[in-house]
Amino acid sequence: MKKNEKEVFEPLPGEERxxxxxxxxxxxxNDAEALCRARRDVRYGLLWCLGGLAVTLGSYWxxxxxxxxxxxxxxxxWGAIQxxxxxxxxxxLHYRRGERAAFRRTICTALAAAIVGGVAVWQxxxxxxxxxxxxxxxEQRIEIPAxxxxxxxxxxxTEVEYETTPETDTAYALHxxxxxxxxxxxxxxxxxxxxxxxxxxCVDEMxxxxxxxxxxxxxxxxxxxxxxxEIGGVRMMKHRGxxxxxxxxxxxxxxxxxxxxxxxxxxxxxxxxPDASVERQAEERLRQLELY
Numbered sequence: 001m002k003k004n005e006k007e008v009f010e011p012l013p014g015e016e017r018x019x020x021x022x023x024x025x026x027x028x029x030n031d032a033e034a035l036c037r038a039r040r041d042v043r044y045g046l047l048w049c050l051g052g053l054a055v056t057l058g059s060y061w062x063x064x065x066x067x068x069x070x071x072x073x074x075x076x077x078w079g080a081i082q083x084x085x086x087x088x089x090x091x092x093l094h095y096r097r098g099e100r101a102a103f104r105r106t107i108c109t110a111l112a113a114a115i116v117g118g119v120a121v122w123q124x125x126x127x128x129x130x131x132x133x134x135x136x137x138x139e140q141r142i143e144i145p146a147x148x149x150x151x152x153x154x155x156x157x158t159e160v161e162y163e164t165t166p167e168t169d170t171a172y173a174l175h176x177x178x179x180x181x182x183x184x185x186x187x188x189x190x191x192x193x194x195x196x197x198x199x200x201x202c203v204d205e206m207x208x209x210x211x212x213x214x215x216x217x218x219x220x221x222x223x224x225x226x227x228x229x230e231i232g233g234v235r236m237m238k239h240r241g242x243x244x245x246x247x248x249x250x251x252x253x254x255x256x257x258x259x260x261x262x263x264x265x266x267x268x269x270x271x272x273x274p275d276a277s278v279e280r281q282a283e284e285r286l287r288q289l290e291l292y
Contacts, residue, residue: 002105003273004094011173013209013271013286031096031097031138033083034089034091034093035093037089038087038089038090038093039086039087039090040086041082041083041086041089041183042082042086042087043086044078044079044082044083044084044085045078045079045080045081045083045084045085046079046113047079047081047085048074048075048076048078048079048082048083049078049079049080049083050075050080051072052072052073052074052075052192053072053076054072054264055072055075056072056076065254068131076248077078083113084086086266087106087110089276090106091103091106091107094106107141109185114225124134132156132159132179133180133182134159135155135156135157135158136156136158136159136179138153138155139152139153139154139155140153140157140159140160140179140181141153141160142160142177142186142188144162144175144177144188144190145201145251145259146173146175146190146192147165147175147190147192147258147261147263148187148258148259148261148291148292149188149190149258149263149289149290149291149292150289150290150292151188151265151285151286151289151290152285152288153179153202153286154285156181157179157180157186158179158180159179159224160177160178160179161177161178161237162175162176162177163175163176163177164176165192167192171196172192172193173191173192173193173240174189174190174191174192174196175189175190175192176188176189176190177189182268183269184268184270184278185269186251186266186267186285187266187268188263188264188265189193189263189264189265189266190261190262190263190264191262192261193261194260194261195257195262196260196264199260200257200260201226201257201260202234203237203255203256203257204228204235204258205234205257206257206262207228207237207262209228210226210237210239210255210261213228214239214241214253216228216245217241218239218240218241218242218243218251218252219243219244220241220242220243220244220247221241221242222239222240222241223240223241223250223274224244224274226238226239229254229283231254231283231286231287231289232286232287232288232289234256234258234286234289234291235256236254236255236256236286237254237255237256238252239251239252239253239255240252240253240274240279246268248272249268249269249270249271249274250269250270250271250273250274250281251266251267251268252266252267252268252270252274252282253265253266253267254286258291259291265286265289267282267285268281
């Protein structure tokens with residue numbers, strides 16, 4: 001009769017049974033190595049992201065106005081992928097090893113880092129694509145020697161930009177200076193020598209022409225009646241209205257004659273209806289206008 005009892009394996013003389021630790025010594029070592037590698041991926045990924053952001057913002061700030069700058073998109077994207085891979089591996093290891101507290105800490109840390117990183121990237125994109133303006137923290141001065149005038153621009157506007165169109169056989173020289181922020185814009189514009197041929201020295205002498213020009217410029221509607229005002233001892237014609245290419249803005253501008261040039265000072269601001277307080281501030285600026 002055959003025996004159906006299972007025979008117990010007995011080691012040969014001199015041979016010892018391997019212990020449990022000796023049978024499978026690898027898992028803990030493998031986990032420790034994987035944990036170290038995952039943390040290294042996170043660190044390197046964050047360094048790549050931060051380096052890419054620093055290079056992008058640094059090259060933008062040091063670039064000349066309107067010049068080219070380096071946007072290190074590849075470094076930022078590669079760093080984000082590397083860091084994400086490290087975080088996923090960390091979470092997998094903590095979960096497999098039953099380290100619930102470490103698992104939760106890693107999730108919270110990753111979420112916080114993602115929020116901070118996302119905000120940093122968004123700010124960098126806003127700056128570099130021009131959605132965020134670089135505003136000057138001190139008062140500036142517009143000066144156009146050809147028009148013989150100076151005017152102060154308060155802090156909180158962009159750096160004053162100048163533009164000149166030279167005189168030709170068919171057109172007078174045009175000079176323009178502008179500064180703006182998210183809600184307001186100041187522009188000084190002048191046509192050099194335009195009034196010399198007719199010896200015009202005051203806006204009262206060109207009332208009809210200025211009204212026609214205002215109607216053409218304010219193509220989305222004139223608000224109120226034109227006014228002839230005197231500010232700082234200078235007679236000016238004031239118009240107010242809307243321009244179709246700038247929806248949501250109200251334009252108020254002042255025409256004056258100076259040294260046989262026609263000068264126009266524009267103030268535009270975001271508003272649904274005319275704001276008397278904004279226009280008072282504009283006229284305070286005009287009181288500081290220097291004509292020489």
